[in-house]
Amino acid sequence: MSVPNDDNTSxxxxxxxxxxxxxxxxxxxxxxxxxxIARLGLDCNLEEGEEEIRLSAQARVRVADPxxxxxxxxxxxxxxxGQTHPAxxxxxxxxxxxxxxxxxxxxxxxLEKCMGKGRKARLKATRSSSAAQNRYSRGSPISTxxxxxxxxxxxxxxxxxxGVSGEEYAEGAFEDx
Amino acid sequence: xxxxxxxQMTQIPQPCPHLAGFRSRHGLRFFRAIQKxxxxxxxxxxxxxxxxxxxxxxxxxxxxxCTGTHLYACVxxxxxxxxxxxxxxxxxxxxxxxxxxxxxxxxVDRAELFCCACRDQVYDRDFDASVVLAQTAAxxxxxxxxxxxxxxxxxxxxxxxxxxxxxxxxxxxxxxRGSSSLQRGNGDSSDCLPWGLRGLNNLGNTCFLNSILxxxxxxxxxxxxxxxxxHNRYECQQKKNFSNASKKISxxxxxxxxxxxxxxxxxxxxxxxxxxxxxSPYSPARFLYSWWQHAANLASYxxxxxxxxxxxxxxxxxxxxxKDQGKPQSQGNGDCCIAHRVFSGILRSxxxxxxxxxxxxxxxxxxxxxxDLEPNQGGSKMASTKSHYSCNVELDSTISSxxxxxxxxxxxxxxxxxxxxxxxxxxFFCQQCQMRQESLKQMSIRKLPLVSxxxxxxxxxxxxxxxxxxxxxxxxxxxxxxxxPYLSSSIxxxxxxxxxFTFDGDEQYASNELSSEFELFAVITHxxxxxxxxxxxxxxxxxQWYKCDDAWITQxxxxxxxxxxxxxxxxxxxxxxxxxxxKLAAS
Numbered sequence: 001m002s003v004p005n006d007d008n009t010s011x012x013x014x015x016x017x018x019x020x021x022x023x024x025x026x027x028x029x030x031x032x033x034x035x036x037i038a039r040l041g042l043d044c045n046l047e048e049g050e051e052e053i054r055l056s057a058q059a060r061v062r063v064a065d066p067x068x069x070x071x072x073x074x075x076x077x078x079x080x081x082g083q084t085h086p087a088x089x090x091x092x093x094x095x096x097x098x099x100x101x102x103x104x105x106x107x108x109x110x111l112e113k114c115m116g117k118g119r120k121a122r123l124k125a126t127r128s129s130s131a132a133q134n135r136y137s138r139g140s141p142i143s144t145x146x147x148x149x150x151x152x153x154x155x156x157x158x159x160x161x162x163g164v165s166g167e168e169y170a171e172g173a174f175e176d177x
Numbered sequence: 178x179x180x181x182x183x184x185q186m187t188q189i190p191q192p193c194p195h196l197a198g199f200r201s202r203h204g205l206r207f208f209r210a211i212q213k214x215x216x217x218x219x220x221x222x223x224x225x226x227x228x229x230x231x232x233x234x235x236x237x238x239x240x241x242x243c244t245g246t247h248l249y250a251c252v253x254x255x256x257x258x259x260x261x262x263x264x265x266x267x268x269x270x271x272x273x274x275x276x277x278x279x280x281x282x283x284x285v286d287r288a289e290l291f292c293c294a295c296r297d298q299v300y301d302r303d304f305d306a307s308v309v310l311a312q313t314a315a316x317x318x319x320x321x322x323x324x325x326x327x328x329x330x331x332x333x334x335x336x337x338x339x340x341x342x343x344x345x346x347x348x349x350x351x352x353x354r355g356s357s358s359l360q361r362g363n364g365d366s367s368d369c370l371p372w373g374l375r376g377l378n379n380l381g382n383t384c385f386l387n388s389i390l391x392x393x394x395x396x397x398x399x400x401x402x403x404x405x406x407x408h409n410r411y412e413c414q415q416k417k418n419f420s421n422a423s424k425k426i427s428x429x430x431x432x433x434x435x436x437x438x439x440x441x442x443x444x445x446x447x448x449x450x451x452x453x454x455x456x457s458p459y460s461p462a463r464f465l466y467s468w469w470q471h472a473a474n475l476a477s478y479x480x481x482x483x484x485x486x487x488x489x490x491x492x493x494x495x496x497x498x499x500k501d502q503g504k505p506q507s508q509g510n511g512d513c514c515i516a517h518r519v520f521s522g523i524l525r526s527x528x529x530x531x532x533x534x535x536x537x538x539x540x541x542x543x544x545x546x547x548x549d550l551e552p553n554q555g556g557s558k559m560a561s562t563k564s565h566y567s568c569n570v571e572l573d574s575t576i577s578s579x580x581x582x583x584x585x586x587x588x589x590x591x592x593x594x595x596x597x598x599x600x601x602x603x604x605f606f607c608q609q610c611q612m613r614q615e616s617l618k619q620m621s622i623r624k625l626p627l628v629s630x631x632x633x634x635x636x637x638x639x640x641x642x643x644x645x646x647x648x649x650x651x652x653x654x655x656x657x658x659x660x661x662p663y664l665s666s667s668i669x670x671x672x673x674x675x676x677x678f679t680f681d682g683d684e685q686y687a688s689n690e691l692s693s694e695f696e697l698f699a700v701i702t703h704x705x706x707x708x709x710x711x712x713x714x715x716x717x718x719x720x721q722w723y724k725c726d727d728a729w730i731t732q733x734x735x736x737x738x739x740x741x742x743x744x745x746x747x748x749x750x751x752x753x754x755x756x757x758x759x760k761l762a763a764s
Binding site: 021024025028029032033035036037039040041042045048049052053055056057058059060062063064077079080081083085089091093095096097104105106107108109111112115117 | 188189190246247284286287289298300370374376378379380381382383456457458460462463465466469470473477583585587651653654655656657659661662667674675677723727728729730731732735736737738739740
């Protein structure tokens with residue numbers, strides 16, 4: 001077919017040609033598919049989608065601009081009803097398990113021990129069963145201390161990772177007799 | 178003419194005069210001839226060959242030197258010609274040189290019709306039908322039906338026409354006597370604010386719970402269900418007490434509590450409280466208590482995952498109903514409980530053998546869709562390029578350069594429904610080949626729920642490395658979302674090359690009746706670190722956005738929500754997103 005000393009040239013020519021043909025074929029594949037999608041109206045959502053992306057990009061620019069009135073920490077402000085609220089919810093209601101009066105913001109930790117759930121409560125329960133009986137006779141109010149609404153303790157994984165927040169539980173409800 | 182299919186317009190393009198002329202002259206003869214020549218490769222690619230060994234060449238190009246690789250076969254005389262461009266087209270030359278009737282050709286490698294006179298690809302419904310039939314026949318050599326049986330629990334939802342109702346005089350009296358008007362609150366400002374908007378007290382690291390409850394309080398079908406007294410907590414509790422008494426269950430403290438446990442009752446109480454008109458923050462203590470009884474493993478005072486709570490809670494509502502009815506309920510059609518009626522959809526999973534094309538299909542119910550956040554995916558078909566945030570360029574070009582490389586919800590859904598090659602270690606046993614083969618897996622949505630909840634997997638837990646991390650990457654999400662491209666019918670159609678054909682699922686399920694257009698109504702965001710973070714819900718009411726941060730409800734701009742870091746997004750079917758809710762409540 002070709003002279004031996006032209007082998008490399010014709011090989012590289014052939015390879016280029018093959019590559020070109022393959023590339024053309026792929027391009028026509030895509031063109032043919034897109035043409036069909038467009039003709040059949042299957043891409044009608046494309047414009048809407050692009051509009052949404054544009055709006056979001058605009059929004060991000062506006063929000064990032066420090067000169068815009070950016071959102072302040074909404075806590076400690078007046079809400080739309082004109083109310084202010086303390087950092088720790090101070091509504092008081094009755095615990096449905098033990099009937100004690102509990103402050104809303106402390107309800108979850110109380111309930112955890114009250115129901116015997118959670119690691120601390122289970123440990124305490126095994127230590128002394130009479131603690132449960134003494135529980136109902138206590139009427140002292142819950143002591144207040146500096147609040148936190150985020151869990152900064154290590155005790156976040158429910159696989160039983162050790163908790164550091166032990167001190168907060170000393171509310172006066174479960175002292176050993 | 179066009180037909181509305183699943184909310185996606187499938188236009189049937191008008192044939193060009195040459196195609197129309199050809200059809201009127203040759204009709205079905207043409208299709209029968211073509212059908213015999215359709216060769217289908219395992220994954221659906223159709224080509225035209227007179228016999229399977231045929232190697233088509235352009236009849237005009239010199240023998241052995243055919244440079245054209247894009248070949249068309251004239252459907253009138255079956256001669257093959259190449260087509261390089263509009264100017265250099267032996268196929269077009271053939272059409273011109275012959276008497277009229279040779280204008281229509283078919284792409285031999287793609288089975289697409291082409292009009293040489295119009296120099297454009299053209300479409301014909303009957304031709305497409307032949308191709309699809311050939312494709313499905315090729316992938317089901319075992320002789321199984323082309324149309325798979327849909328899951329039995331997928332009944333056609335009968336659509337009921339809207340009928341307005343006004344009370345007659347007797348009913349009016351009854352209504353007036355049996356109701357007490359809600360307090361509007363002090364001052365005029367409260368009057369303009371949406372009903373049901375009320376802060377939720379944080380009971381101690383319970384923002385995960387509050388954020389989900391806020392979203393549920395304003396989930397239209399759920400809100401309607403409870404506000405129409407469909408689960409009356411007083412009746413429900415009475416029933417339980419009665420059944421307990423008749424079953425002679427011991428009335429010790431614990432048993433009594435458990436048998437009265439009903440998350441739906443607590444939800445009912447919460448809806449009553451939220452929509453009572455009282456704007457002081459509500460403490461969902463009872464709900465927490467009930468939920469901890471239901472989900473003992475999650476009952477601890479520590480920050481938890483909002484999504485995990487969501488799933489657990491829906492499960493709690495379902496389980497209670499199951500217990501009451503005494504038999505397991507299928508979740509798919511949503512008839513079991515309100516939780517599933519609102520959130521449950523059906524996912525379809527197809528596993529296709531790459532060797533023979535045989536597809537195995539399974540259906541599974543789901544209450545939400547969890548999506549992976551992957552790096553730098555642009556919009557659906559856009560290439561992703563690195564973008565630079567530049568402040569000194571005018572706004573428009575900054576925006577367009579930022580469009581690339583941003584993760585989008587639509588992009589995540591595209592990824593969720595794209596065909597995925599299963600690893601060679603996950604070979605699937607093909608019933609047709611009777612051996613393990615490499616396969617493709619593709620997900621699609623068989624049935625859309627009334628409310629679509631999307632959960633973005635921002636929390637990665639690696640058990641291997643024993644560490645967890647949070648993915649903070651921004652995800653763009655639209656306010657209006659069309660789910661049609663992710664439906665099984667659309668995915669199936671695209672798998673067969675988007676041919677004009679009525680696939681299974683279009684008629685049987687009659688998904689035409691249900692819109693696939695959704696509107697966003699709630700966004701739950703997570704800020705902060707994985708172990709020390711905060712959940713907040715943004716609600717869209719009367720086209721105004723409100724931020725629900727535990728007890729604090731504030732009004733925020735749309736921009737803020739768009740720019741927020743979405744963790745869970747709630748979309749409701751547009752037809753349920755009442756126009757009326759955009760107007761202020763009448764006084």
